[in-house]
Each structure stands twice: as structure tokens, then as C-alpha cells.
Amino acid sequence: MIINSYLEMYKAISQERVLVLVNTSVDGVCAWRILQSMLQVDDIQYTLVPIDGRSQLEQAFQTHSSQNALVLLVDCGGNLNIVETLEPVEDCMIYIVDSHTPYDLDNVYDGNNVRLVVPSSCDLEVPRYEDIYEDDSDDENEEPNKKEKSTDCDSALIPLL
Numbered sequence: 001m002i003i004n005s006y007l008e009m010y011k012a013i014s015q016e017r018v019l020v021l022v023n024t025s026v027d028g029v030c031a032w033r034i035l036q037s038m039l040q041v042d043d044i045q046y047t048l049v050p051i052d053g054r055s056q057l058e059q060a061f062q063t064h065s066s067q068n069a070l071v072l073l074v075d076c077g078g079n080l081n082i083v084e085t086l087e088p089v090e091d092c093m094i095y096i097v098d099s100h101t102p103y104d105l106d107n108v109y110d111g112n113n114v115r116l117v118v119p120s121s122c123d124l125e126v127p128r129y130e131d132i133y134e135d136d137s138d139d140e141n142e143e144p145n146k147k148e149k150s151t152d153c154d155s156a157l158i159p160l161l
Contacts, residue, residue, distance in 0.1 A: 001111050004120040009095050010038070012070065012115075017045040019068035021060055021076065024052045027099055028075030035074065051076060054085070061086045075099055078116065081106040088113050105132060 003009065022032045032048075039046055047068060049060040057076060065071065065086075071094045073082075078098030083106065088094060096107060097117045107114045109129050118124060 001114065002108055002116050002118050002124070002126070004118060006097075006117060006119075009072075009097070009115065009117050012093065013072055013095065014042055014044050016070060017047065017068055018070040018072055019047045019049070019061075019064050020072045020074060021049050021051050021057060022074040023076040024050050025075055031074050031097065035072075054080065058085060061088075065089075065092060069093065071095070073098065078103045078107065080104055082114050083107075083110055083112075 020032070020035075022028045036048075047064055049064060051057045051060055057073075057080075061071065065088065069092055071088070071092065073094065073096045075098055077094075077096045078100055079102060081104050082088075082094055082096065086094070090112070092113055093115065094113055095115045095117055103116060103118075103124070105126075107116050108124075108126055
């Protein structure tokens with residue numbers, strides 16, 4: 001599910017201890033330093049795990065997720081099917097703040113475990129769920145939709161609030 005409010009995400013993660021998985025890229029580290037300052041000022045407990053790749057993401061999540069019901073992915077996870085990759089328990093909420101597009105559509109449409117935090121200034125033009133996951137037998141003779149539009153949301157992820 002897409003949310004357009006960093007404030008909504010911040011309020012959620014400020015309620016209890018949060019597991020923060022941060023990509024070791026320059027963007028990830030810079031975003032983390034800003035968020036870390038905010039968490040420290042508000043005295044919010046967190047567990048930080050730097051990651052560099054999918055295998056480290058999976059390993060860190062499995063190691064630490066039992067202690068945290070909230071998980072924040074910073075500059076990673078947007079282009080992976082997070083529910084399939086990490087297999088979170090039902091009450092685990094995962095917030096994704098990622099500058100890497102395109103986003104995996106399963107993250108966009110998951111209403112249970114995943115919240116994809118995207119700035120409101122970023123127009124993703126996400127098609128309706130029914131248009132993507134419809135029965136292919138009805139559309140065998142139709143021309144595929146060739147409308148494409150690139151979106152550049154990389155610079156819109158900062159500031160966090």
C-alpha cells in the first residue's frame with residue numbers, strides 16, 4: 001500500500017521499538033543519518049542493521065524480526081516482493097522508503113504488511129489492481145497498452161517530514 005505521508009510513517013514507528021535495515025549506499029546512509037537524529041531527539045528505540053544486498057536483507061530480517069513488530073527499510077526493498085522475500089508474520093508492519101524505482105507491484109497492492117512511503121510530489125501512475133491481475137483469456141486478441149511514462153522520484157525522498 002502506498003502512503004504519501006512521512007509523518008504517518010514516523011508516528012507509527014515512534015510507538016514502539018523499530019528494526020531499521022539500511023542500504024549501505026550513499027543515499028541510504030545519508031537518509032539514515034537524518035532519521036537517526038530525529039529518532040534520538042524523540043527518544044525512540046531502534047535496532048540498526050546495515051545491509052548490502054538481498055541475502056543480507058533476508059538474514060538480518062530473520063535474525064531480528066522476532067524482537068520487532070515494526071520494520072523500516074531505508075533505500076532498499078522497493079523493487080523486491082517483500083512479503084515473498086522476507087515472509088513476515090501477520091502482525092509485522094514493514095515501511096519501505098526507497099529511491100530505487102520501479103517498485104514491485106506486490107508492495108504497492110499489499111494492504112496487510114507493507115507500506116511503501118512515496119512523496120506526494122512523485123506521480124507513480126499506478127494502474128488499478130484489476131487492470132494488472134485480470135484474466136488473460138479475455139485479452140488474447142487485444143493490443144497491449146504501450147503507454148509508458150518515466151518518473152524520477154529519487155530527489156523527492158528528502159526531507160523526511
